[in-house]
Amino acid sequence: MFYRLLKYVILGPLLRLIFRPRIEGLEHLPESGAAIVAGNHLSFADHFLMPAIIKRRITFLAKAEYFTGPGIKGRLTAAFFRNIGQIPVDRSGKEAGQAAIREGLGVLRRGELLGIYPEGTRSHDGRLYKGKVGVAAMALKAQAPVIPCAMIGTFEAQPPGQKFPKMHRVTIRFGKPLDFSRYVGMDGEKAILRAVTDEIMYAILDLSGQEYVDKYAALVKAEAEEEKARKFPRMPLS
Secondary structure, eight states, X not given: OHHHXXXXXXXXXXXXXXXXXXXXXXXXXXXXXXXXXXXXXOOTTXXXXXXXXXXSOEEEXXXXXXXXXXXXXXXXXXXXXXXXTOEEEOXXXXXXXXXXHHHXXXXXHTTOEEEXXXXXXXXXXXXXXXXOTHHHHHHHHHTOOEEEEEEESHHHHSOTTXXXXXXXXXXXXXXXXXXXXXXXXXXXXXXXXXXXXXXXXXXXXXXXXXXXXXXXXXXXXXXXXXXXXXXXXXXXXX
């Protein structure tokens, strides 16, 4: 009920007013059955905008930090994300990737839509980064098609660090479903997982027109922070 209230009465109409989304390729989303929607991730608004414009309910894997914040604000944020159907995934430690795959497979085995950002984090500069292979593992294990999706304009509307979005028209573009049935049973082979993931990322790139960086976004962010720390070292407190 909370999900429907947000989608059709509160959040959906508000997001349509702010972003005036132009939707392309909506016919590529299946009307029923399991499927993975794999997209680029440019803005916090991405979590809400796509679910607001498609008919079927879609469940995203969300970082656990959204569910573990302190105080009243943290509890309200956690409740909000749970009620809109988001699943917390701990991205730390060796088991993080496997935990995400288990949660995603649970959604797909129920015949639902699963939303995932293969980059693993928001792009800090608007470029498209190397995808992590979890999306490929889920697609092969669940034998589910992958629909590539490109969010265009959300970075300009609400870049990382900006609390509130500004009015800016965006485009949400869905591509043709990618079928990886030829690789079923090969989800344990690293080369296959990498090839499938790269094919998905290329399809997203083709839709979005972004500049591509063949490195993980989290690594590039960390390198940028280290460079910043070297150039502007903190002065010791006296």
